Amino acid sequence: MTLVREIKPGVFSIGAIDWDRRLFDALIALPDGTSYNSYLVRGKNKIALIDAVDSTMADVLIENLNALGIKKIDYIIVQHAEQDHTGSLGRLVELYPDSTVAGSARCLELLVEFGLVDKKRTQELKDGDVIDLGGKSLQIISAPWVHWPDTILSYLAADRILFSCDFLGSHLATSTLYADEAVVYRAAKRYYAEIMMPFRQHIRKHLERISNYDIDIIAPSHGPIHARPEFILNAYGEWASDEVKNQVVLPFVSMHGSTKAMTDYIADALIARGIEVKRFDLTNSDIGLLAEALVDASTIVIGTPTMLSGAHPLALYAAILANALRPKTRYASIIGSYGWGGKMLEQITQAMPNLKLQLFDPVVAKGYPKEADFRRLDRLADEILAKHRELMHAQSATK
Incomplete structure (x- = not known):
């Protein structure tokens, strides 16, 4: 069953909910499951897919793309090379042979090493680069060490959406597209503690940087979307501060x-x-x-x-x-x-x-x-x- 949800005109959530997963990295318990979020941005001229879900959910992503009638993808933007973001990448580059896999230099290096893409199919994205889709443009924000060295964020200025990768996310399987703040707070805090806390100094730097952007929606790679960005930004600001x-x-x-x-x-x-x-x-x-x-x-x-x-x-x-x-x-x-x-x-x-x-x-x-x-x-x-x-x-x- 497909699950395609429109965030803004031409911007869709097409990832997968994993209700049953109970362990991540053979270490982190997932009492509430998780999600592998993937987003499609359709401009007047080109289409970009942001992140490519875990391999266990590749069929779900492909069904969602088919439900939208997507015949061509111009850019597959990989914000982070970890397997839960790239599990279906191998199948996608076969299904969409004209697509370009784009990511940071370190990310592309990892993807090639992992055997997920031919280097000839890649495009390096640097901080400040802009991908013009026609009427919609994605600006790249380099954000290393939240929580891998390869991480980038993507900012869609036309709709004021920040695609934040693992940053500001949560391991939470939920049917709601947007965060119920009373529910997501604990899941987000636990996610921060287990995954982000070792990089607290980097997080503070990146929080300061994205404060310069007009953001109406934060769309992370795990958990629900934040329609009130100040909720999760304020929480991260408190958690990453020096105050105890x-x-x-x-x-x-x-x-x-x-x-x-x-x-x-x-x-x-x-x-x-x-x-x-x-x-x-x-x-x-x-x-x-x-x-x-x-x-x-x-x-x-x-x-x-x-x-x-x-x-x-x-x-x-x-x-x-x-x-x-x-x-x-x-x-x-x-x-x-x-x-x-x-x-x-x-x-x-x-x-x-x-x-x-x-x-x-x-x-x-x-x-x-x-x-x-x-x-x-x-x-x-x-x-x-x-x-x-x-x-x-x-x-x-x-x-």
């Missing part, structure tokens, strides 16, 4: 109950001091929600027992994940227990070299925590409170 919130993220794992007792105690101690706590039992938590929690938090406290002389692998994974995502978190500590010794603390701290964190003294108990250990947790909670107050005051003073 009075929050502690508390991922933990416990084998015999000792670390859990310490985790529960410090969670209650922090809450009693007016600090919001986001607690994650790593044996059954959605890692995407942990990533989302890291977007705003001032502090991360990792709870782990000692296992075979080192940190529990799940706790170490949480540290590695935080290191990869590079949140703006300012402070960290470690709590947990041990039996006969080991290198738990060293492993956790060495797993987070990318984070510029101030480390509070760890609280590690031998066996089940004793009264003295709980008092040390109280002192840790006091230290966190003092630093949070100092930080919140400094942030308020700069507003």
